[in-house]
Amino acid sequence: MSTLPTRAKAEMAAYGASAAALAYVPSLDALPAHATAAAVSGSCVWWLYRKVKTRDFRRTIRTAQRVLGPVTGGAVYAAAAIVPGRPWWEPAAALGWGAAMSAMLPITRSTWSPPANVSAVYPPGFTGLVMRMWDGAEVAPDTWLENIEQTVSTQHPDFTAHVVAPAGKPVPRIDLVDVAACFGFPVDCVALDEIPGTGPGRMRLTVAPTTRRRGGSIEEMWAENVARPDGAIPGSQIVRVEQFTASGDLPARGMILAQVDIGKLARVNHAQLCSAFGVGPEELRLVAETRGREALVTLYESGPLKASRRATRELLALDAYGRYVIGTAHDGSDAKVHMQSAAGTLHGFLVGVTGSGKTVALALMCAAWALAGLTTWVTSARPDAQMSAVGRHIDRQDAGPVFTWWMLKAAIALMDIRGQINSEVGHDFSAHSPYPGLVLVLDEFNSLVGDENLGDEIAHMTDVLAREGRKFGIGIVFAGQSLNLSKLGGEASLRDQVQGGIGVVLRIAKSSGGIAARQATGGLAGDVDLADIPDRFNASTSLMDRMHGITDDIPGETTQGVGHTVTGSGATMMRTLYVHLPKDGSPDGLDEIFPEDGSINCLTDREIDTLTALGLWHDWTMPPSQDDQGENVMVPAQPSMIGSFTPPPTPAKPKTVKEKVLAAVDRQMTAKEIRAQVDAAAGTIRNALSDLVAEGRLHQVDHGVYAPVPASVGTGPQDD
Structure with missing residues (x-):
C-alpha cells in the first residue's frame, strides 16, 4: 500500500466511503441524496455518450474507464432505492461494489496525474529523455526502450534503440507516423526493423534526421533525393563523408564530397539541396561549393556566419x-x-x-x-x-x-x-x-x-x-x-x-x-x-x-x-x-x-601637372564644355573659364506616332497616303488616326479621308 501513488490511495478511500454510503443511504427517504446520486451518475453517462458521438475509439475507451466507478455505483444505488425496506443483499452489494472498484484500479488509474518523482525513474541525459518521450507519447503501451545509442555524435539527435514488449508478448504493430510525432521528426526519418536472431518481442527503432532517410544510408538518401536527374546535384556520387565536432565559435558540422562523371560540371540547386537535408535555406546552415566536377556540401548544426569580425x-x-x-x-x-x-x-x-x-x-x-x-x-x-x-x-x-x-x-x-x-x-x-x-x-x-x-x-x-x-x-x-x-x-x-x-x-x-x-x-x-x-x-x-x-x-x-x-x-x-x-x-x-x-x-607631380595643363585637374563637379557641334571637349587650363561651362544640350526625344501623323497631314489626305509618309505599323497608324480625331486634333472629312483641323476650331485657352 505504501508504494501506491497518493492519487491511488485517495481513489481507494473514495471507493470505501462510497460503499459505506451505498449500504445505508438508499433505504432512507432522502430526496436530496437520491437527486445527487442521479445527477452524478447521469452526468457521467451523458459525458460518455458525447465521446461515443465523436467516433474516437481511443478517447471513448479512456472515458469509459474513468466513469466506470460512478456509473456502476449509481446502478447499485438505484437498485437499493427502488426495493422497499432494507433487504440483506443491499450491504453485500455495496461492499462487493467497493471491493470490485478497488481491484480494478489498474483500469481506472487513467485519471491519475503522474507523481512528482516519476522523472527519477529515467536515467539522466539523452537516454532518459528518449525513454520519457516514448512513454509520454504512449506510442505502444506496455513497451519500453532499451540499448539507446546515438549514431552520429552527442550533438546530433540520430539514435537507435530496441523496442521491447512484456515477456511472452510480441511488439504490437506501430504506426511510423506515431513514432515520428513522438520525437518531432519527419516520417521518412524513422524506421522499425526486425533484429536478426531475436523473436517478435524485440524490434530495432532507427531515428535518423541527419544522416538517414527511410532507414537507409546516406548514400541511398543521396541517390534518391540529390543525384537523380531532377535533383539538387544531378548525376553526382558521394566520394567521402566526414563528421567534425564543434570547435571554438565554429559549430559541429558534417561534410560530403561528391563528384559527377568526367566531362561534366557539377551544378547545385541550393534550395533543393536544403530540402533534401531537411533544413531551411534561411537558416544558412547548409553551404555548397563547386570546383569543376566536384561539389563539397557542408551542413552545420547552427548558422556559422552569425558573428562578424572587426577589420584591422x-x-x-x-x-x-x-x-x-x-x-x-x-x-x-x-x-x-x-x-x-x-x-x-x-x-x-x-x-x-x-x-x-x-x-x-x-x-x-x-x-x-x-x-x-x-x-x-x-x-x-x-x-x-x-x-x-x-x-x-x-x-x-x-x-x-x-x-x-x-x-x-x-x-x-x-x-x-x-x-x-x-x-x-x-x-x-x-x-x-x-x-x-x-x-x-x-x-x-x-x-x-x-x-x-x-x-x-x-x-x-x-x-x-x-x-x-x-x-x-x-x-x-x-x-x-x-x-x-x-x-x-x-x-x-x-x-x-x-x-x-x-x-x-x-x-x-x-x-x-x-x-x-x-x-x-x-x-x-x-x-x-x-x-x-x-x-x-x-x-x-x-x-x-x-x-x-x-x-x-x-x-x-x-x-x-x-x-x-x-x-x-x-x-x-x-x-x-x-x-x-x-x-x-x-x-x-x-x-x-x-x-x-x-x-x-595621390598621383605623381608629373601626372598632376600634365592633367592641369590639359584642363582636367580641377573641381570635377563643373559640367563639361562643348564645341559648335554640341560635343563635349577638353579645354586648356584656364581656371576662370571653369565657371562658364554650360551643360551639353539635351538630345531631342524621338517623335511619337501621333506627332508623325500630325506632321504628315498638311492637307486633305487618305489613310493610304498617310501610311506612305509615316514610318510605323499600319495598325498603329490607324489607332493614332482614331485617337487624334477623338481628341479633336485631326478632322475626318469622310471615311478614310483626313484633314488638318481648321484654324478657327478650338481656339480656347487650352490651345493658347
Whole structure:
C-alpha cells in the first residue's frame, strides 16, 4: 500500500466511503441524496455518450474507464432505492461494489496525474529523455526502450534503440507516423526493423534526421533525393563523408564530397539541396561549393556566419601572394581576394542590394588599396554620407554623372601620360613603375550609364579603360545593386578582363539560384551557382507553426555582410569584416583600417601637372564644355573659364506616332497616303488616326479621308 501513488490511495478511500454510503443511504427517504446520486451518475453517462458521438475509439475507451466507478455505483444505488425496506443483499452489494472498484484500479488509474518523482525513474541525459518521450507519447503501451545509442555524435539527435514488449508478448504493430510525432521528426526519418536472431518481442527503432532517410544510408538518401536527374546535384556520387565536432565559435558540422562523371560540371540547386537535408535555406546552415566536377556540401548544426569580425590593418594588408582578407569564410578560415588578377588587372566587381553591407565592403577595399599604395577615385550616382566619410581617406570621391565624366576623361588622358612614362622606363605598369596604381570605383554603374546626357560617353570611356587600363596600372571596379553591361562593347571580352580579380556578391535580388547571380553581376560571376542570402537569419516561420497559429514576431539577426567571394569558376560563402560606419553622425572607425599616419595616396607631380595643363585637374563637379557641334571637349587650363561651362544640350526625344501623323497631314489626305509618309505599323497608324480625331486634333472629312483641323476650331485657352 505504501508504494501506491497518493492519487491511488485517495481513489481507494473514495471507493470505501462510497460503499459505506451505498449500504445505508438508499433505504432512507432522502430526496436530496437520491437527486445527487442521479445527477452524478447521469452526468457521467451523458459525458460518455458525447465521446461515443465523436467516433474516437481511443478517447471513448479512456472515458469509459474513468466513469466506470460512478456509473456502476449509481446502478447499485438505484437498485437499493427502488426495493422497499432494507433487504440483506443491499450491504453485500455495496461492499462487493467497493471491493470490485478497488481491484480494478489498474483500469481506472487513467485519471491519475503522474507523481512528482516519476522523472527519477529515467536515467539522466539523452537516454532518459528518449525513454520519457516514448512513454509520454504512449506510442505502444506496455513497451519500453532499451540499448539507446546515438549514431552520429552527442550533438546530433540520430539514435537507435530496441523496442521491447512484456515477456511472452510480441511488439504490437506501430504506426511510423506515431513514432515520428513522438520525437518531432519527419516520417521518412524513422524506421522499425526486425533484429536478426531475436523473436517478435524485440524490434530495432532507427531515428535518423541527419544522416538517414527511410532507414537507409546516406548514400541511398543521396541517390534518391540529390543525384537523380531532377535533383539538387544531378548525376553526382558521394566520394567521402566526414563528421567534425564543434570547435571554438565554429559549430559541429558534417561534410560530403561528391563528384559527377568526367566531362561534366557539377551544378547545385541550393534550395533543393536544403530540402533534401531537411533544413531551411534561411537558416544558412547548409553551404555548397563547386570546383569543376566536384561539389563539397557542408551542413552545420547552427548558422556559422552569425558573428562578424572587426577589420584591422593587419588583415587588410597584402600577404606574400598579393591577397588581403575581406571577411571570414563559413568554415572559420580567412576569406581572401586578390588585389590583382593573374593577368595583372586591378579590375573587379561588388554587387549587393541596399542594406546588404555593400558600403562597408567598399570601405574595406579602399583601405586595402590605400595600405598597398594604390590611388583611389570613387564615384557614384548620388551623394552618400557614408561614402563621403570614406572619401576623406582617398584621393578623390564625389557623386553624379558630371563628376564621373570628368573622372573618366582624366583617366583616359592619364593613359597617354603613363604611356610616355612606360616608354621611358622600358616596361608597362608593375611594382617598379614610377607611378602608383589607380583604381576607379563606379558605384551604381547602371544609373551612371543611364544618364540621358552623359551616359553613352561614360559607357564608352569605361569600356576603353576596362580593356586598355592594365598596361597603365588603371583598374575599374563595378559596384551596384545589379550590373548591366549591355552598353559596353564586347561583353565576353570584358568579362575575361574582370573575372580574375576582385569579385564579391552580397545579398542580391531574389531569383532562382545561379540565374540571379548571372543577372545581378551582368555575367561577371560566370556560371557560378550562388545561394540566395535572406535579409535575416531564420527570417521565416514554418508552415506547421502557421497552421497551429504560432507566430514569431521577433526578427532574426541581420545578414549584412554575408555573401560570396567569387574567383573564376569558384565561390566561397563568407561574411565581410566589420568597420563602424554610423548613420547617426557619430565618429566612424575608418581611422583604424586606413594608413596609420593618415597619408593619402595621390598621383605623381608629373601626372598632376600634365592633367592641369590639359584642363582636367580641377573641381570635377563643373559640367563639361562643348564645341559648335554640341560635343563635349577638353579645354586648356584656364581656371576662370571653369565657371562658364554650360551643360551639353539635351538630345531631342524621338517623335511619337501621333506627332508623325500630325506632321504628315498638311492637307486633305487618305489613310493610304498617310501610311506612305509615316514610318510605323499600319495598325498603329490607324489607332493614332482614331485617337487624334477623338481628341479633336485631326478632322475626318469622310471615311478614310483626313484633314488638318481648321484654324478657327478650338481656339480656347487650352490651345493658347
